[in-house]
Amino acid sequence: MDRLEAMMRLVNETGIARLDITEGDTRIRLTGASPAAAAAAVVAAPASEPEAAPSDVAVAAILSGTVYLAPAPDADPFVAPGDRVEAGQTVALVEAMKTLTPVTAPRAGTIARRLVEDGQPVEAGQPLFALGAPTA
Numbered sequence: 001m002d003r004l005e006a007m008m009r010l011v012n013e014t015g016i017a018r019l020d021i022t023e024g025d026t027r028i029r030l031t032g033a034s035p036a037a038a039a040a041a042v043v044a045a046p047a048s049e050p051e052a053a054p055s056d057v058a059v060a061a062i063l064s065g066t067v068y069l070a071p072a073p074d075a076d077p078f079v080a081p082g083d084r085v086e087a088g089q090t091v092a093l094v095e096a097m098k099t100l101t102p103v104t105a106p107r108a109g110t111i112a113r114r115l116v117e118d119g120q121p122v123e124a125g126q127p128l129f130a131l132g133a134p135t136a
Contacts, residue, residue: 068092085131087107091104115127
């Protein structure tokens with residue numbers, strides 16, 4: 001834990017945007033703090049991200065990058081838990097290499113849960129939302 005805290009201080013004090021460390025089956029990703037938000041995100045492998053319930057379908061990131069839940073910083077999010085979505089509807093954006101790529105719902109349904117935070121780094125295939133059954 002002391003080593004992790006030292007790495008977190010290093011990231012925050014030097015302004016490093018992101019630091020990835022892998023040792024055996026443990027993977028640690030630290031992201032630098034921004035004035036608006038943040039700190040370090042620690043991810044242990046095997047991945048311990050929240051997962052969709054068995055009856056839900058996961059809306060997953062299609063590539064690795066930074067997820068944005070709204071079309072602009074001051075805009076409302078694309079979707080929120082409880083919202084009904086149609087197949088192909090944009091639910092988030094992933095930025096990679098200065099390119100914004102839409103993430104779309106694979107089918108109609110209701111957003112059951114949001115599994116990520118706005119501005120969070122994500123990996124390809126990582127669940128972003130749990131999509132429940134369509135509602136009448």
